Amino acid sequence: MLQYVELPDCFYPTPPVTIPPSAPTPKQSLYLSNLDDQKFLRFSIKYLFLFKKSVSFDTLKSSLARVLVDYYPLAGRLRTSIEEDHNKLEVDCNGEGAVFAEAFMDASAEELLESSKLPNKSWRKLLYRVEAQSFLDVPPLVIQVTSLRCGGMILCTAINHCLCDGIGTSQFLHAWAHLTTNPTTNLTITPFHWRHVLRSQNPAQVKLPHPSYTRTKLTPQVDLFTWMQTQSLVATSFTFGPTEVLRLKKHSRVPRNTTTFEAVAAHTWRSWVRSLNLGPTVTVKLLFSVNVRKKLNLPEGFYGNGFVLACAESSVWDLVSSDDNFHHVVKLVQQAKGDLSEECVRSMIDLLEDKKVRTDLSTSLVISQWSRLGLEDVDFGEGKPVHMGPLTSDVYCLFLPVVGDAKAVRVLVSVPESVVERFQGYMMINESWEKDHGDGDVNNTNNINGVACVMRK
Structure with missing residues (x-):
């Protein structure tokens, strides 16, 4: 049986920074479909990856800026819809950027590997907490990269569920990893952001029971x-x-x-x-x-x-x-x-x-x-993770x-x-x-x- 492991505190050598896209992106409002805009999904999915070898902060920030050119909604901000019902959300694609925090923890990958299989509250230290008045004020993408004593690293990402599901998250992380290891190439999959293909019918036609x-x-x-x-x-x-x-x-x-x-x-x-x-x-x-x-x-x-x-x-x-x-x-x-x-x-x-x-x-x-x-195959150039799972x-x-x-x-x-x-x-x-x-x-x-x-x- 695994024992409770209280993680040491993270040391932040510099304040977190905001990483904008490295090139101009569309300035527009992005419609969210009814599948995106469910109250059930108004939270951030928090992923944790443990690697035995680290990638430099500067390299990760540079490739993140590059990938945000294609995944520009993640650099925007959520807001209530201007044109539709005020209960409906949309993304203001303003290029503001993603939050990126650099940290160090006095622990090794081996020490963390077994205990990482059962998250506890102290693991939340591995993701920078953005102080915000409401859910809407939290940037859609928050990242913390924590260097470990052994030379390994932990990558934690918080991705707003209103913007994408697990498949979308995997697509984004693989794209980021691809540009980290191949900075002069293009993405193998171009993201398709328009959700109008999932617009409801007018008038709505609910023809079947939905016990969910x-x-x-x-x-x-x-x-x-x-x-x-x-x-x-x-x-x-x-x-x-x-x-x-x-x-x-x-x-x-x-x-x-x-x-x-x-x-x-x-x-x-x-x-x-x-x-x-x-x-x-x-x-x-x-x-x-x-x-x-x-x-x-x-x-x-x-x-x-x-x-x-x-x-x-x-x-x-x-x-x-x-x-x-x-x-x-x-x-x-x-x-x-x-x-x-x-x-x-x-x-x-x-x-x-x-x-x-x-x-x-x-x-x-x-x-x-x-x-x-x-998700377990994401590789930023120093090998696949030895563990991946939720932060909590x-x-x-x-x-x-x-x-x-x-x-x-x-x-x-x-x-x-x-x-x-x-x-x-x-x-x-x-x-x-x-x-x-x-x-x-x-x-x-x-x-x-x-x-x-x-x-x-």
């Missing part, structure tokens, strides 16, 4: 999300290697048609619900991000939020009443993905014209998949890449301290599954690789 959403005037019978905000949360981490993934797939009874995500998501959702001891009639939901770029035929390099939340739902009883109904849970996840037709996504975009509509978090586990985005942990669940094992996935989620042991127990893969379903070709284990490391937030 609810209206604020409705009061849920059970509100787990609000309750969890009052609890002492504990970060848990579980790594599913190829053997464990195969066992889950076989337990689904349709292994050839079950993806790694579907199997691990179904298992995590079911374990989460079982640990909370909810009433059998309570309806619980699993919300998970699905990329819809191909489904909507969005342009190559589309740089905005190109995902929607699929929703699987079930009564607690139907989800957990039997140890032998895992295949039913997997089918719920598969059906939720299958329901996301182009018509469904367009109807969802139209639904979000109603600003009273919000994501239904009341009894939902939300999963965001970072494990297939290529919260009640949302992340599926993270495992450096060095493309077939593995790491599940990170914080749960109330009162249910940690139950959750750990349910996340254990029972070896009787393989006996019941003839998984003779799988090595016997009664554990998940690297299972159940826990730490207070």
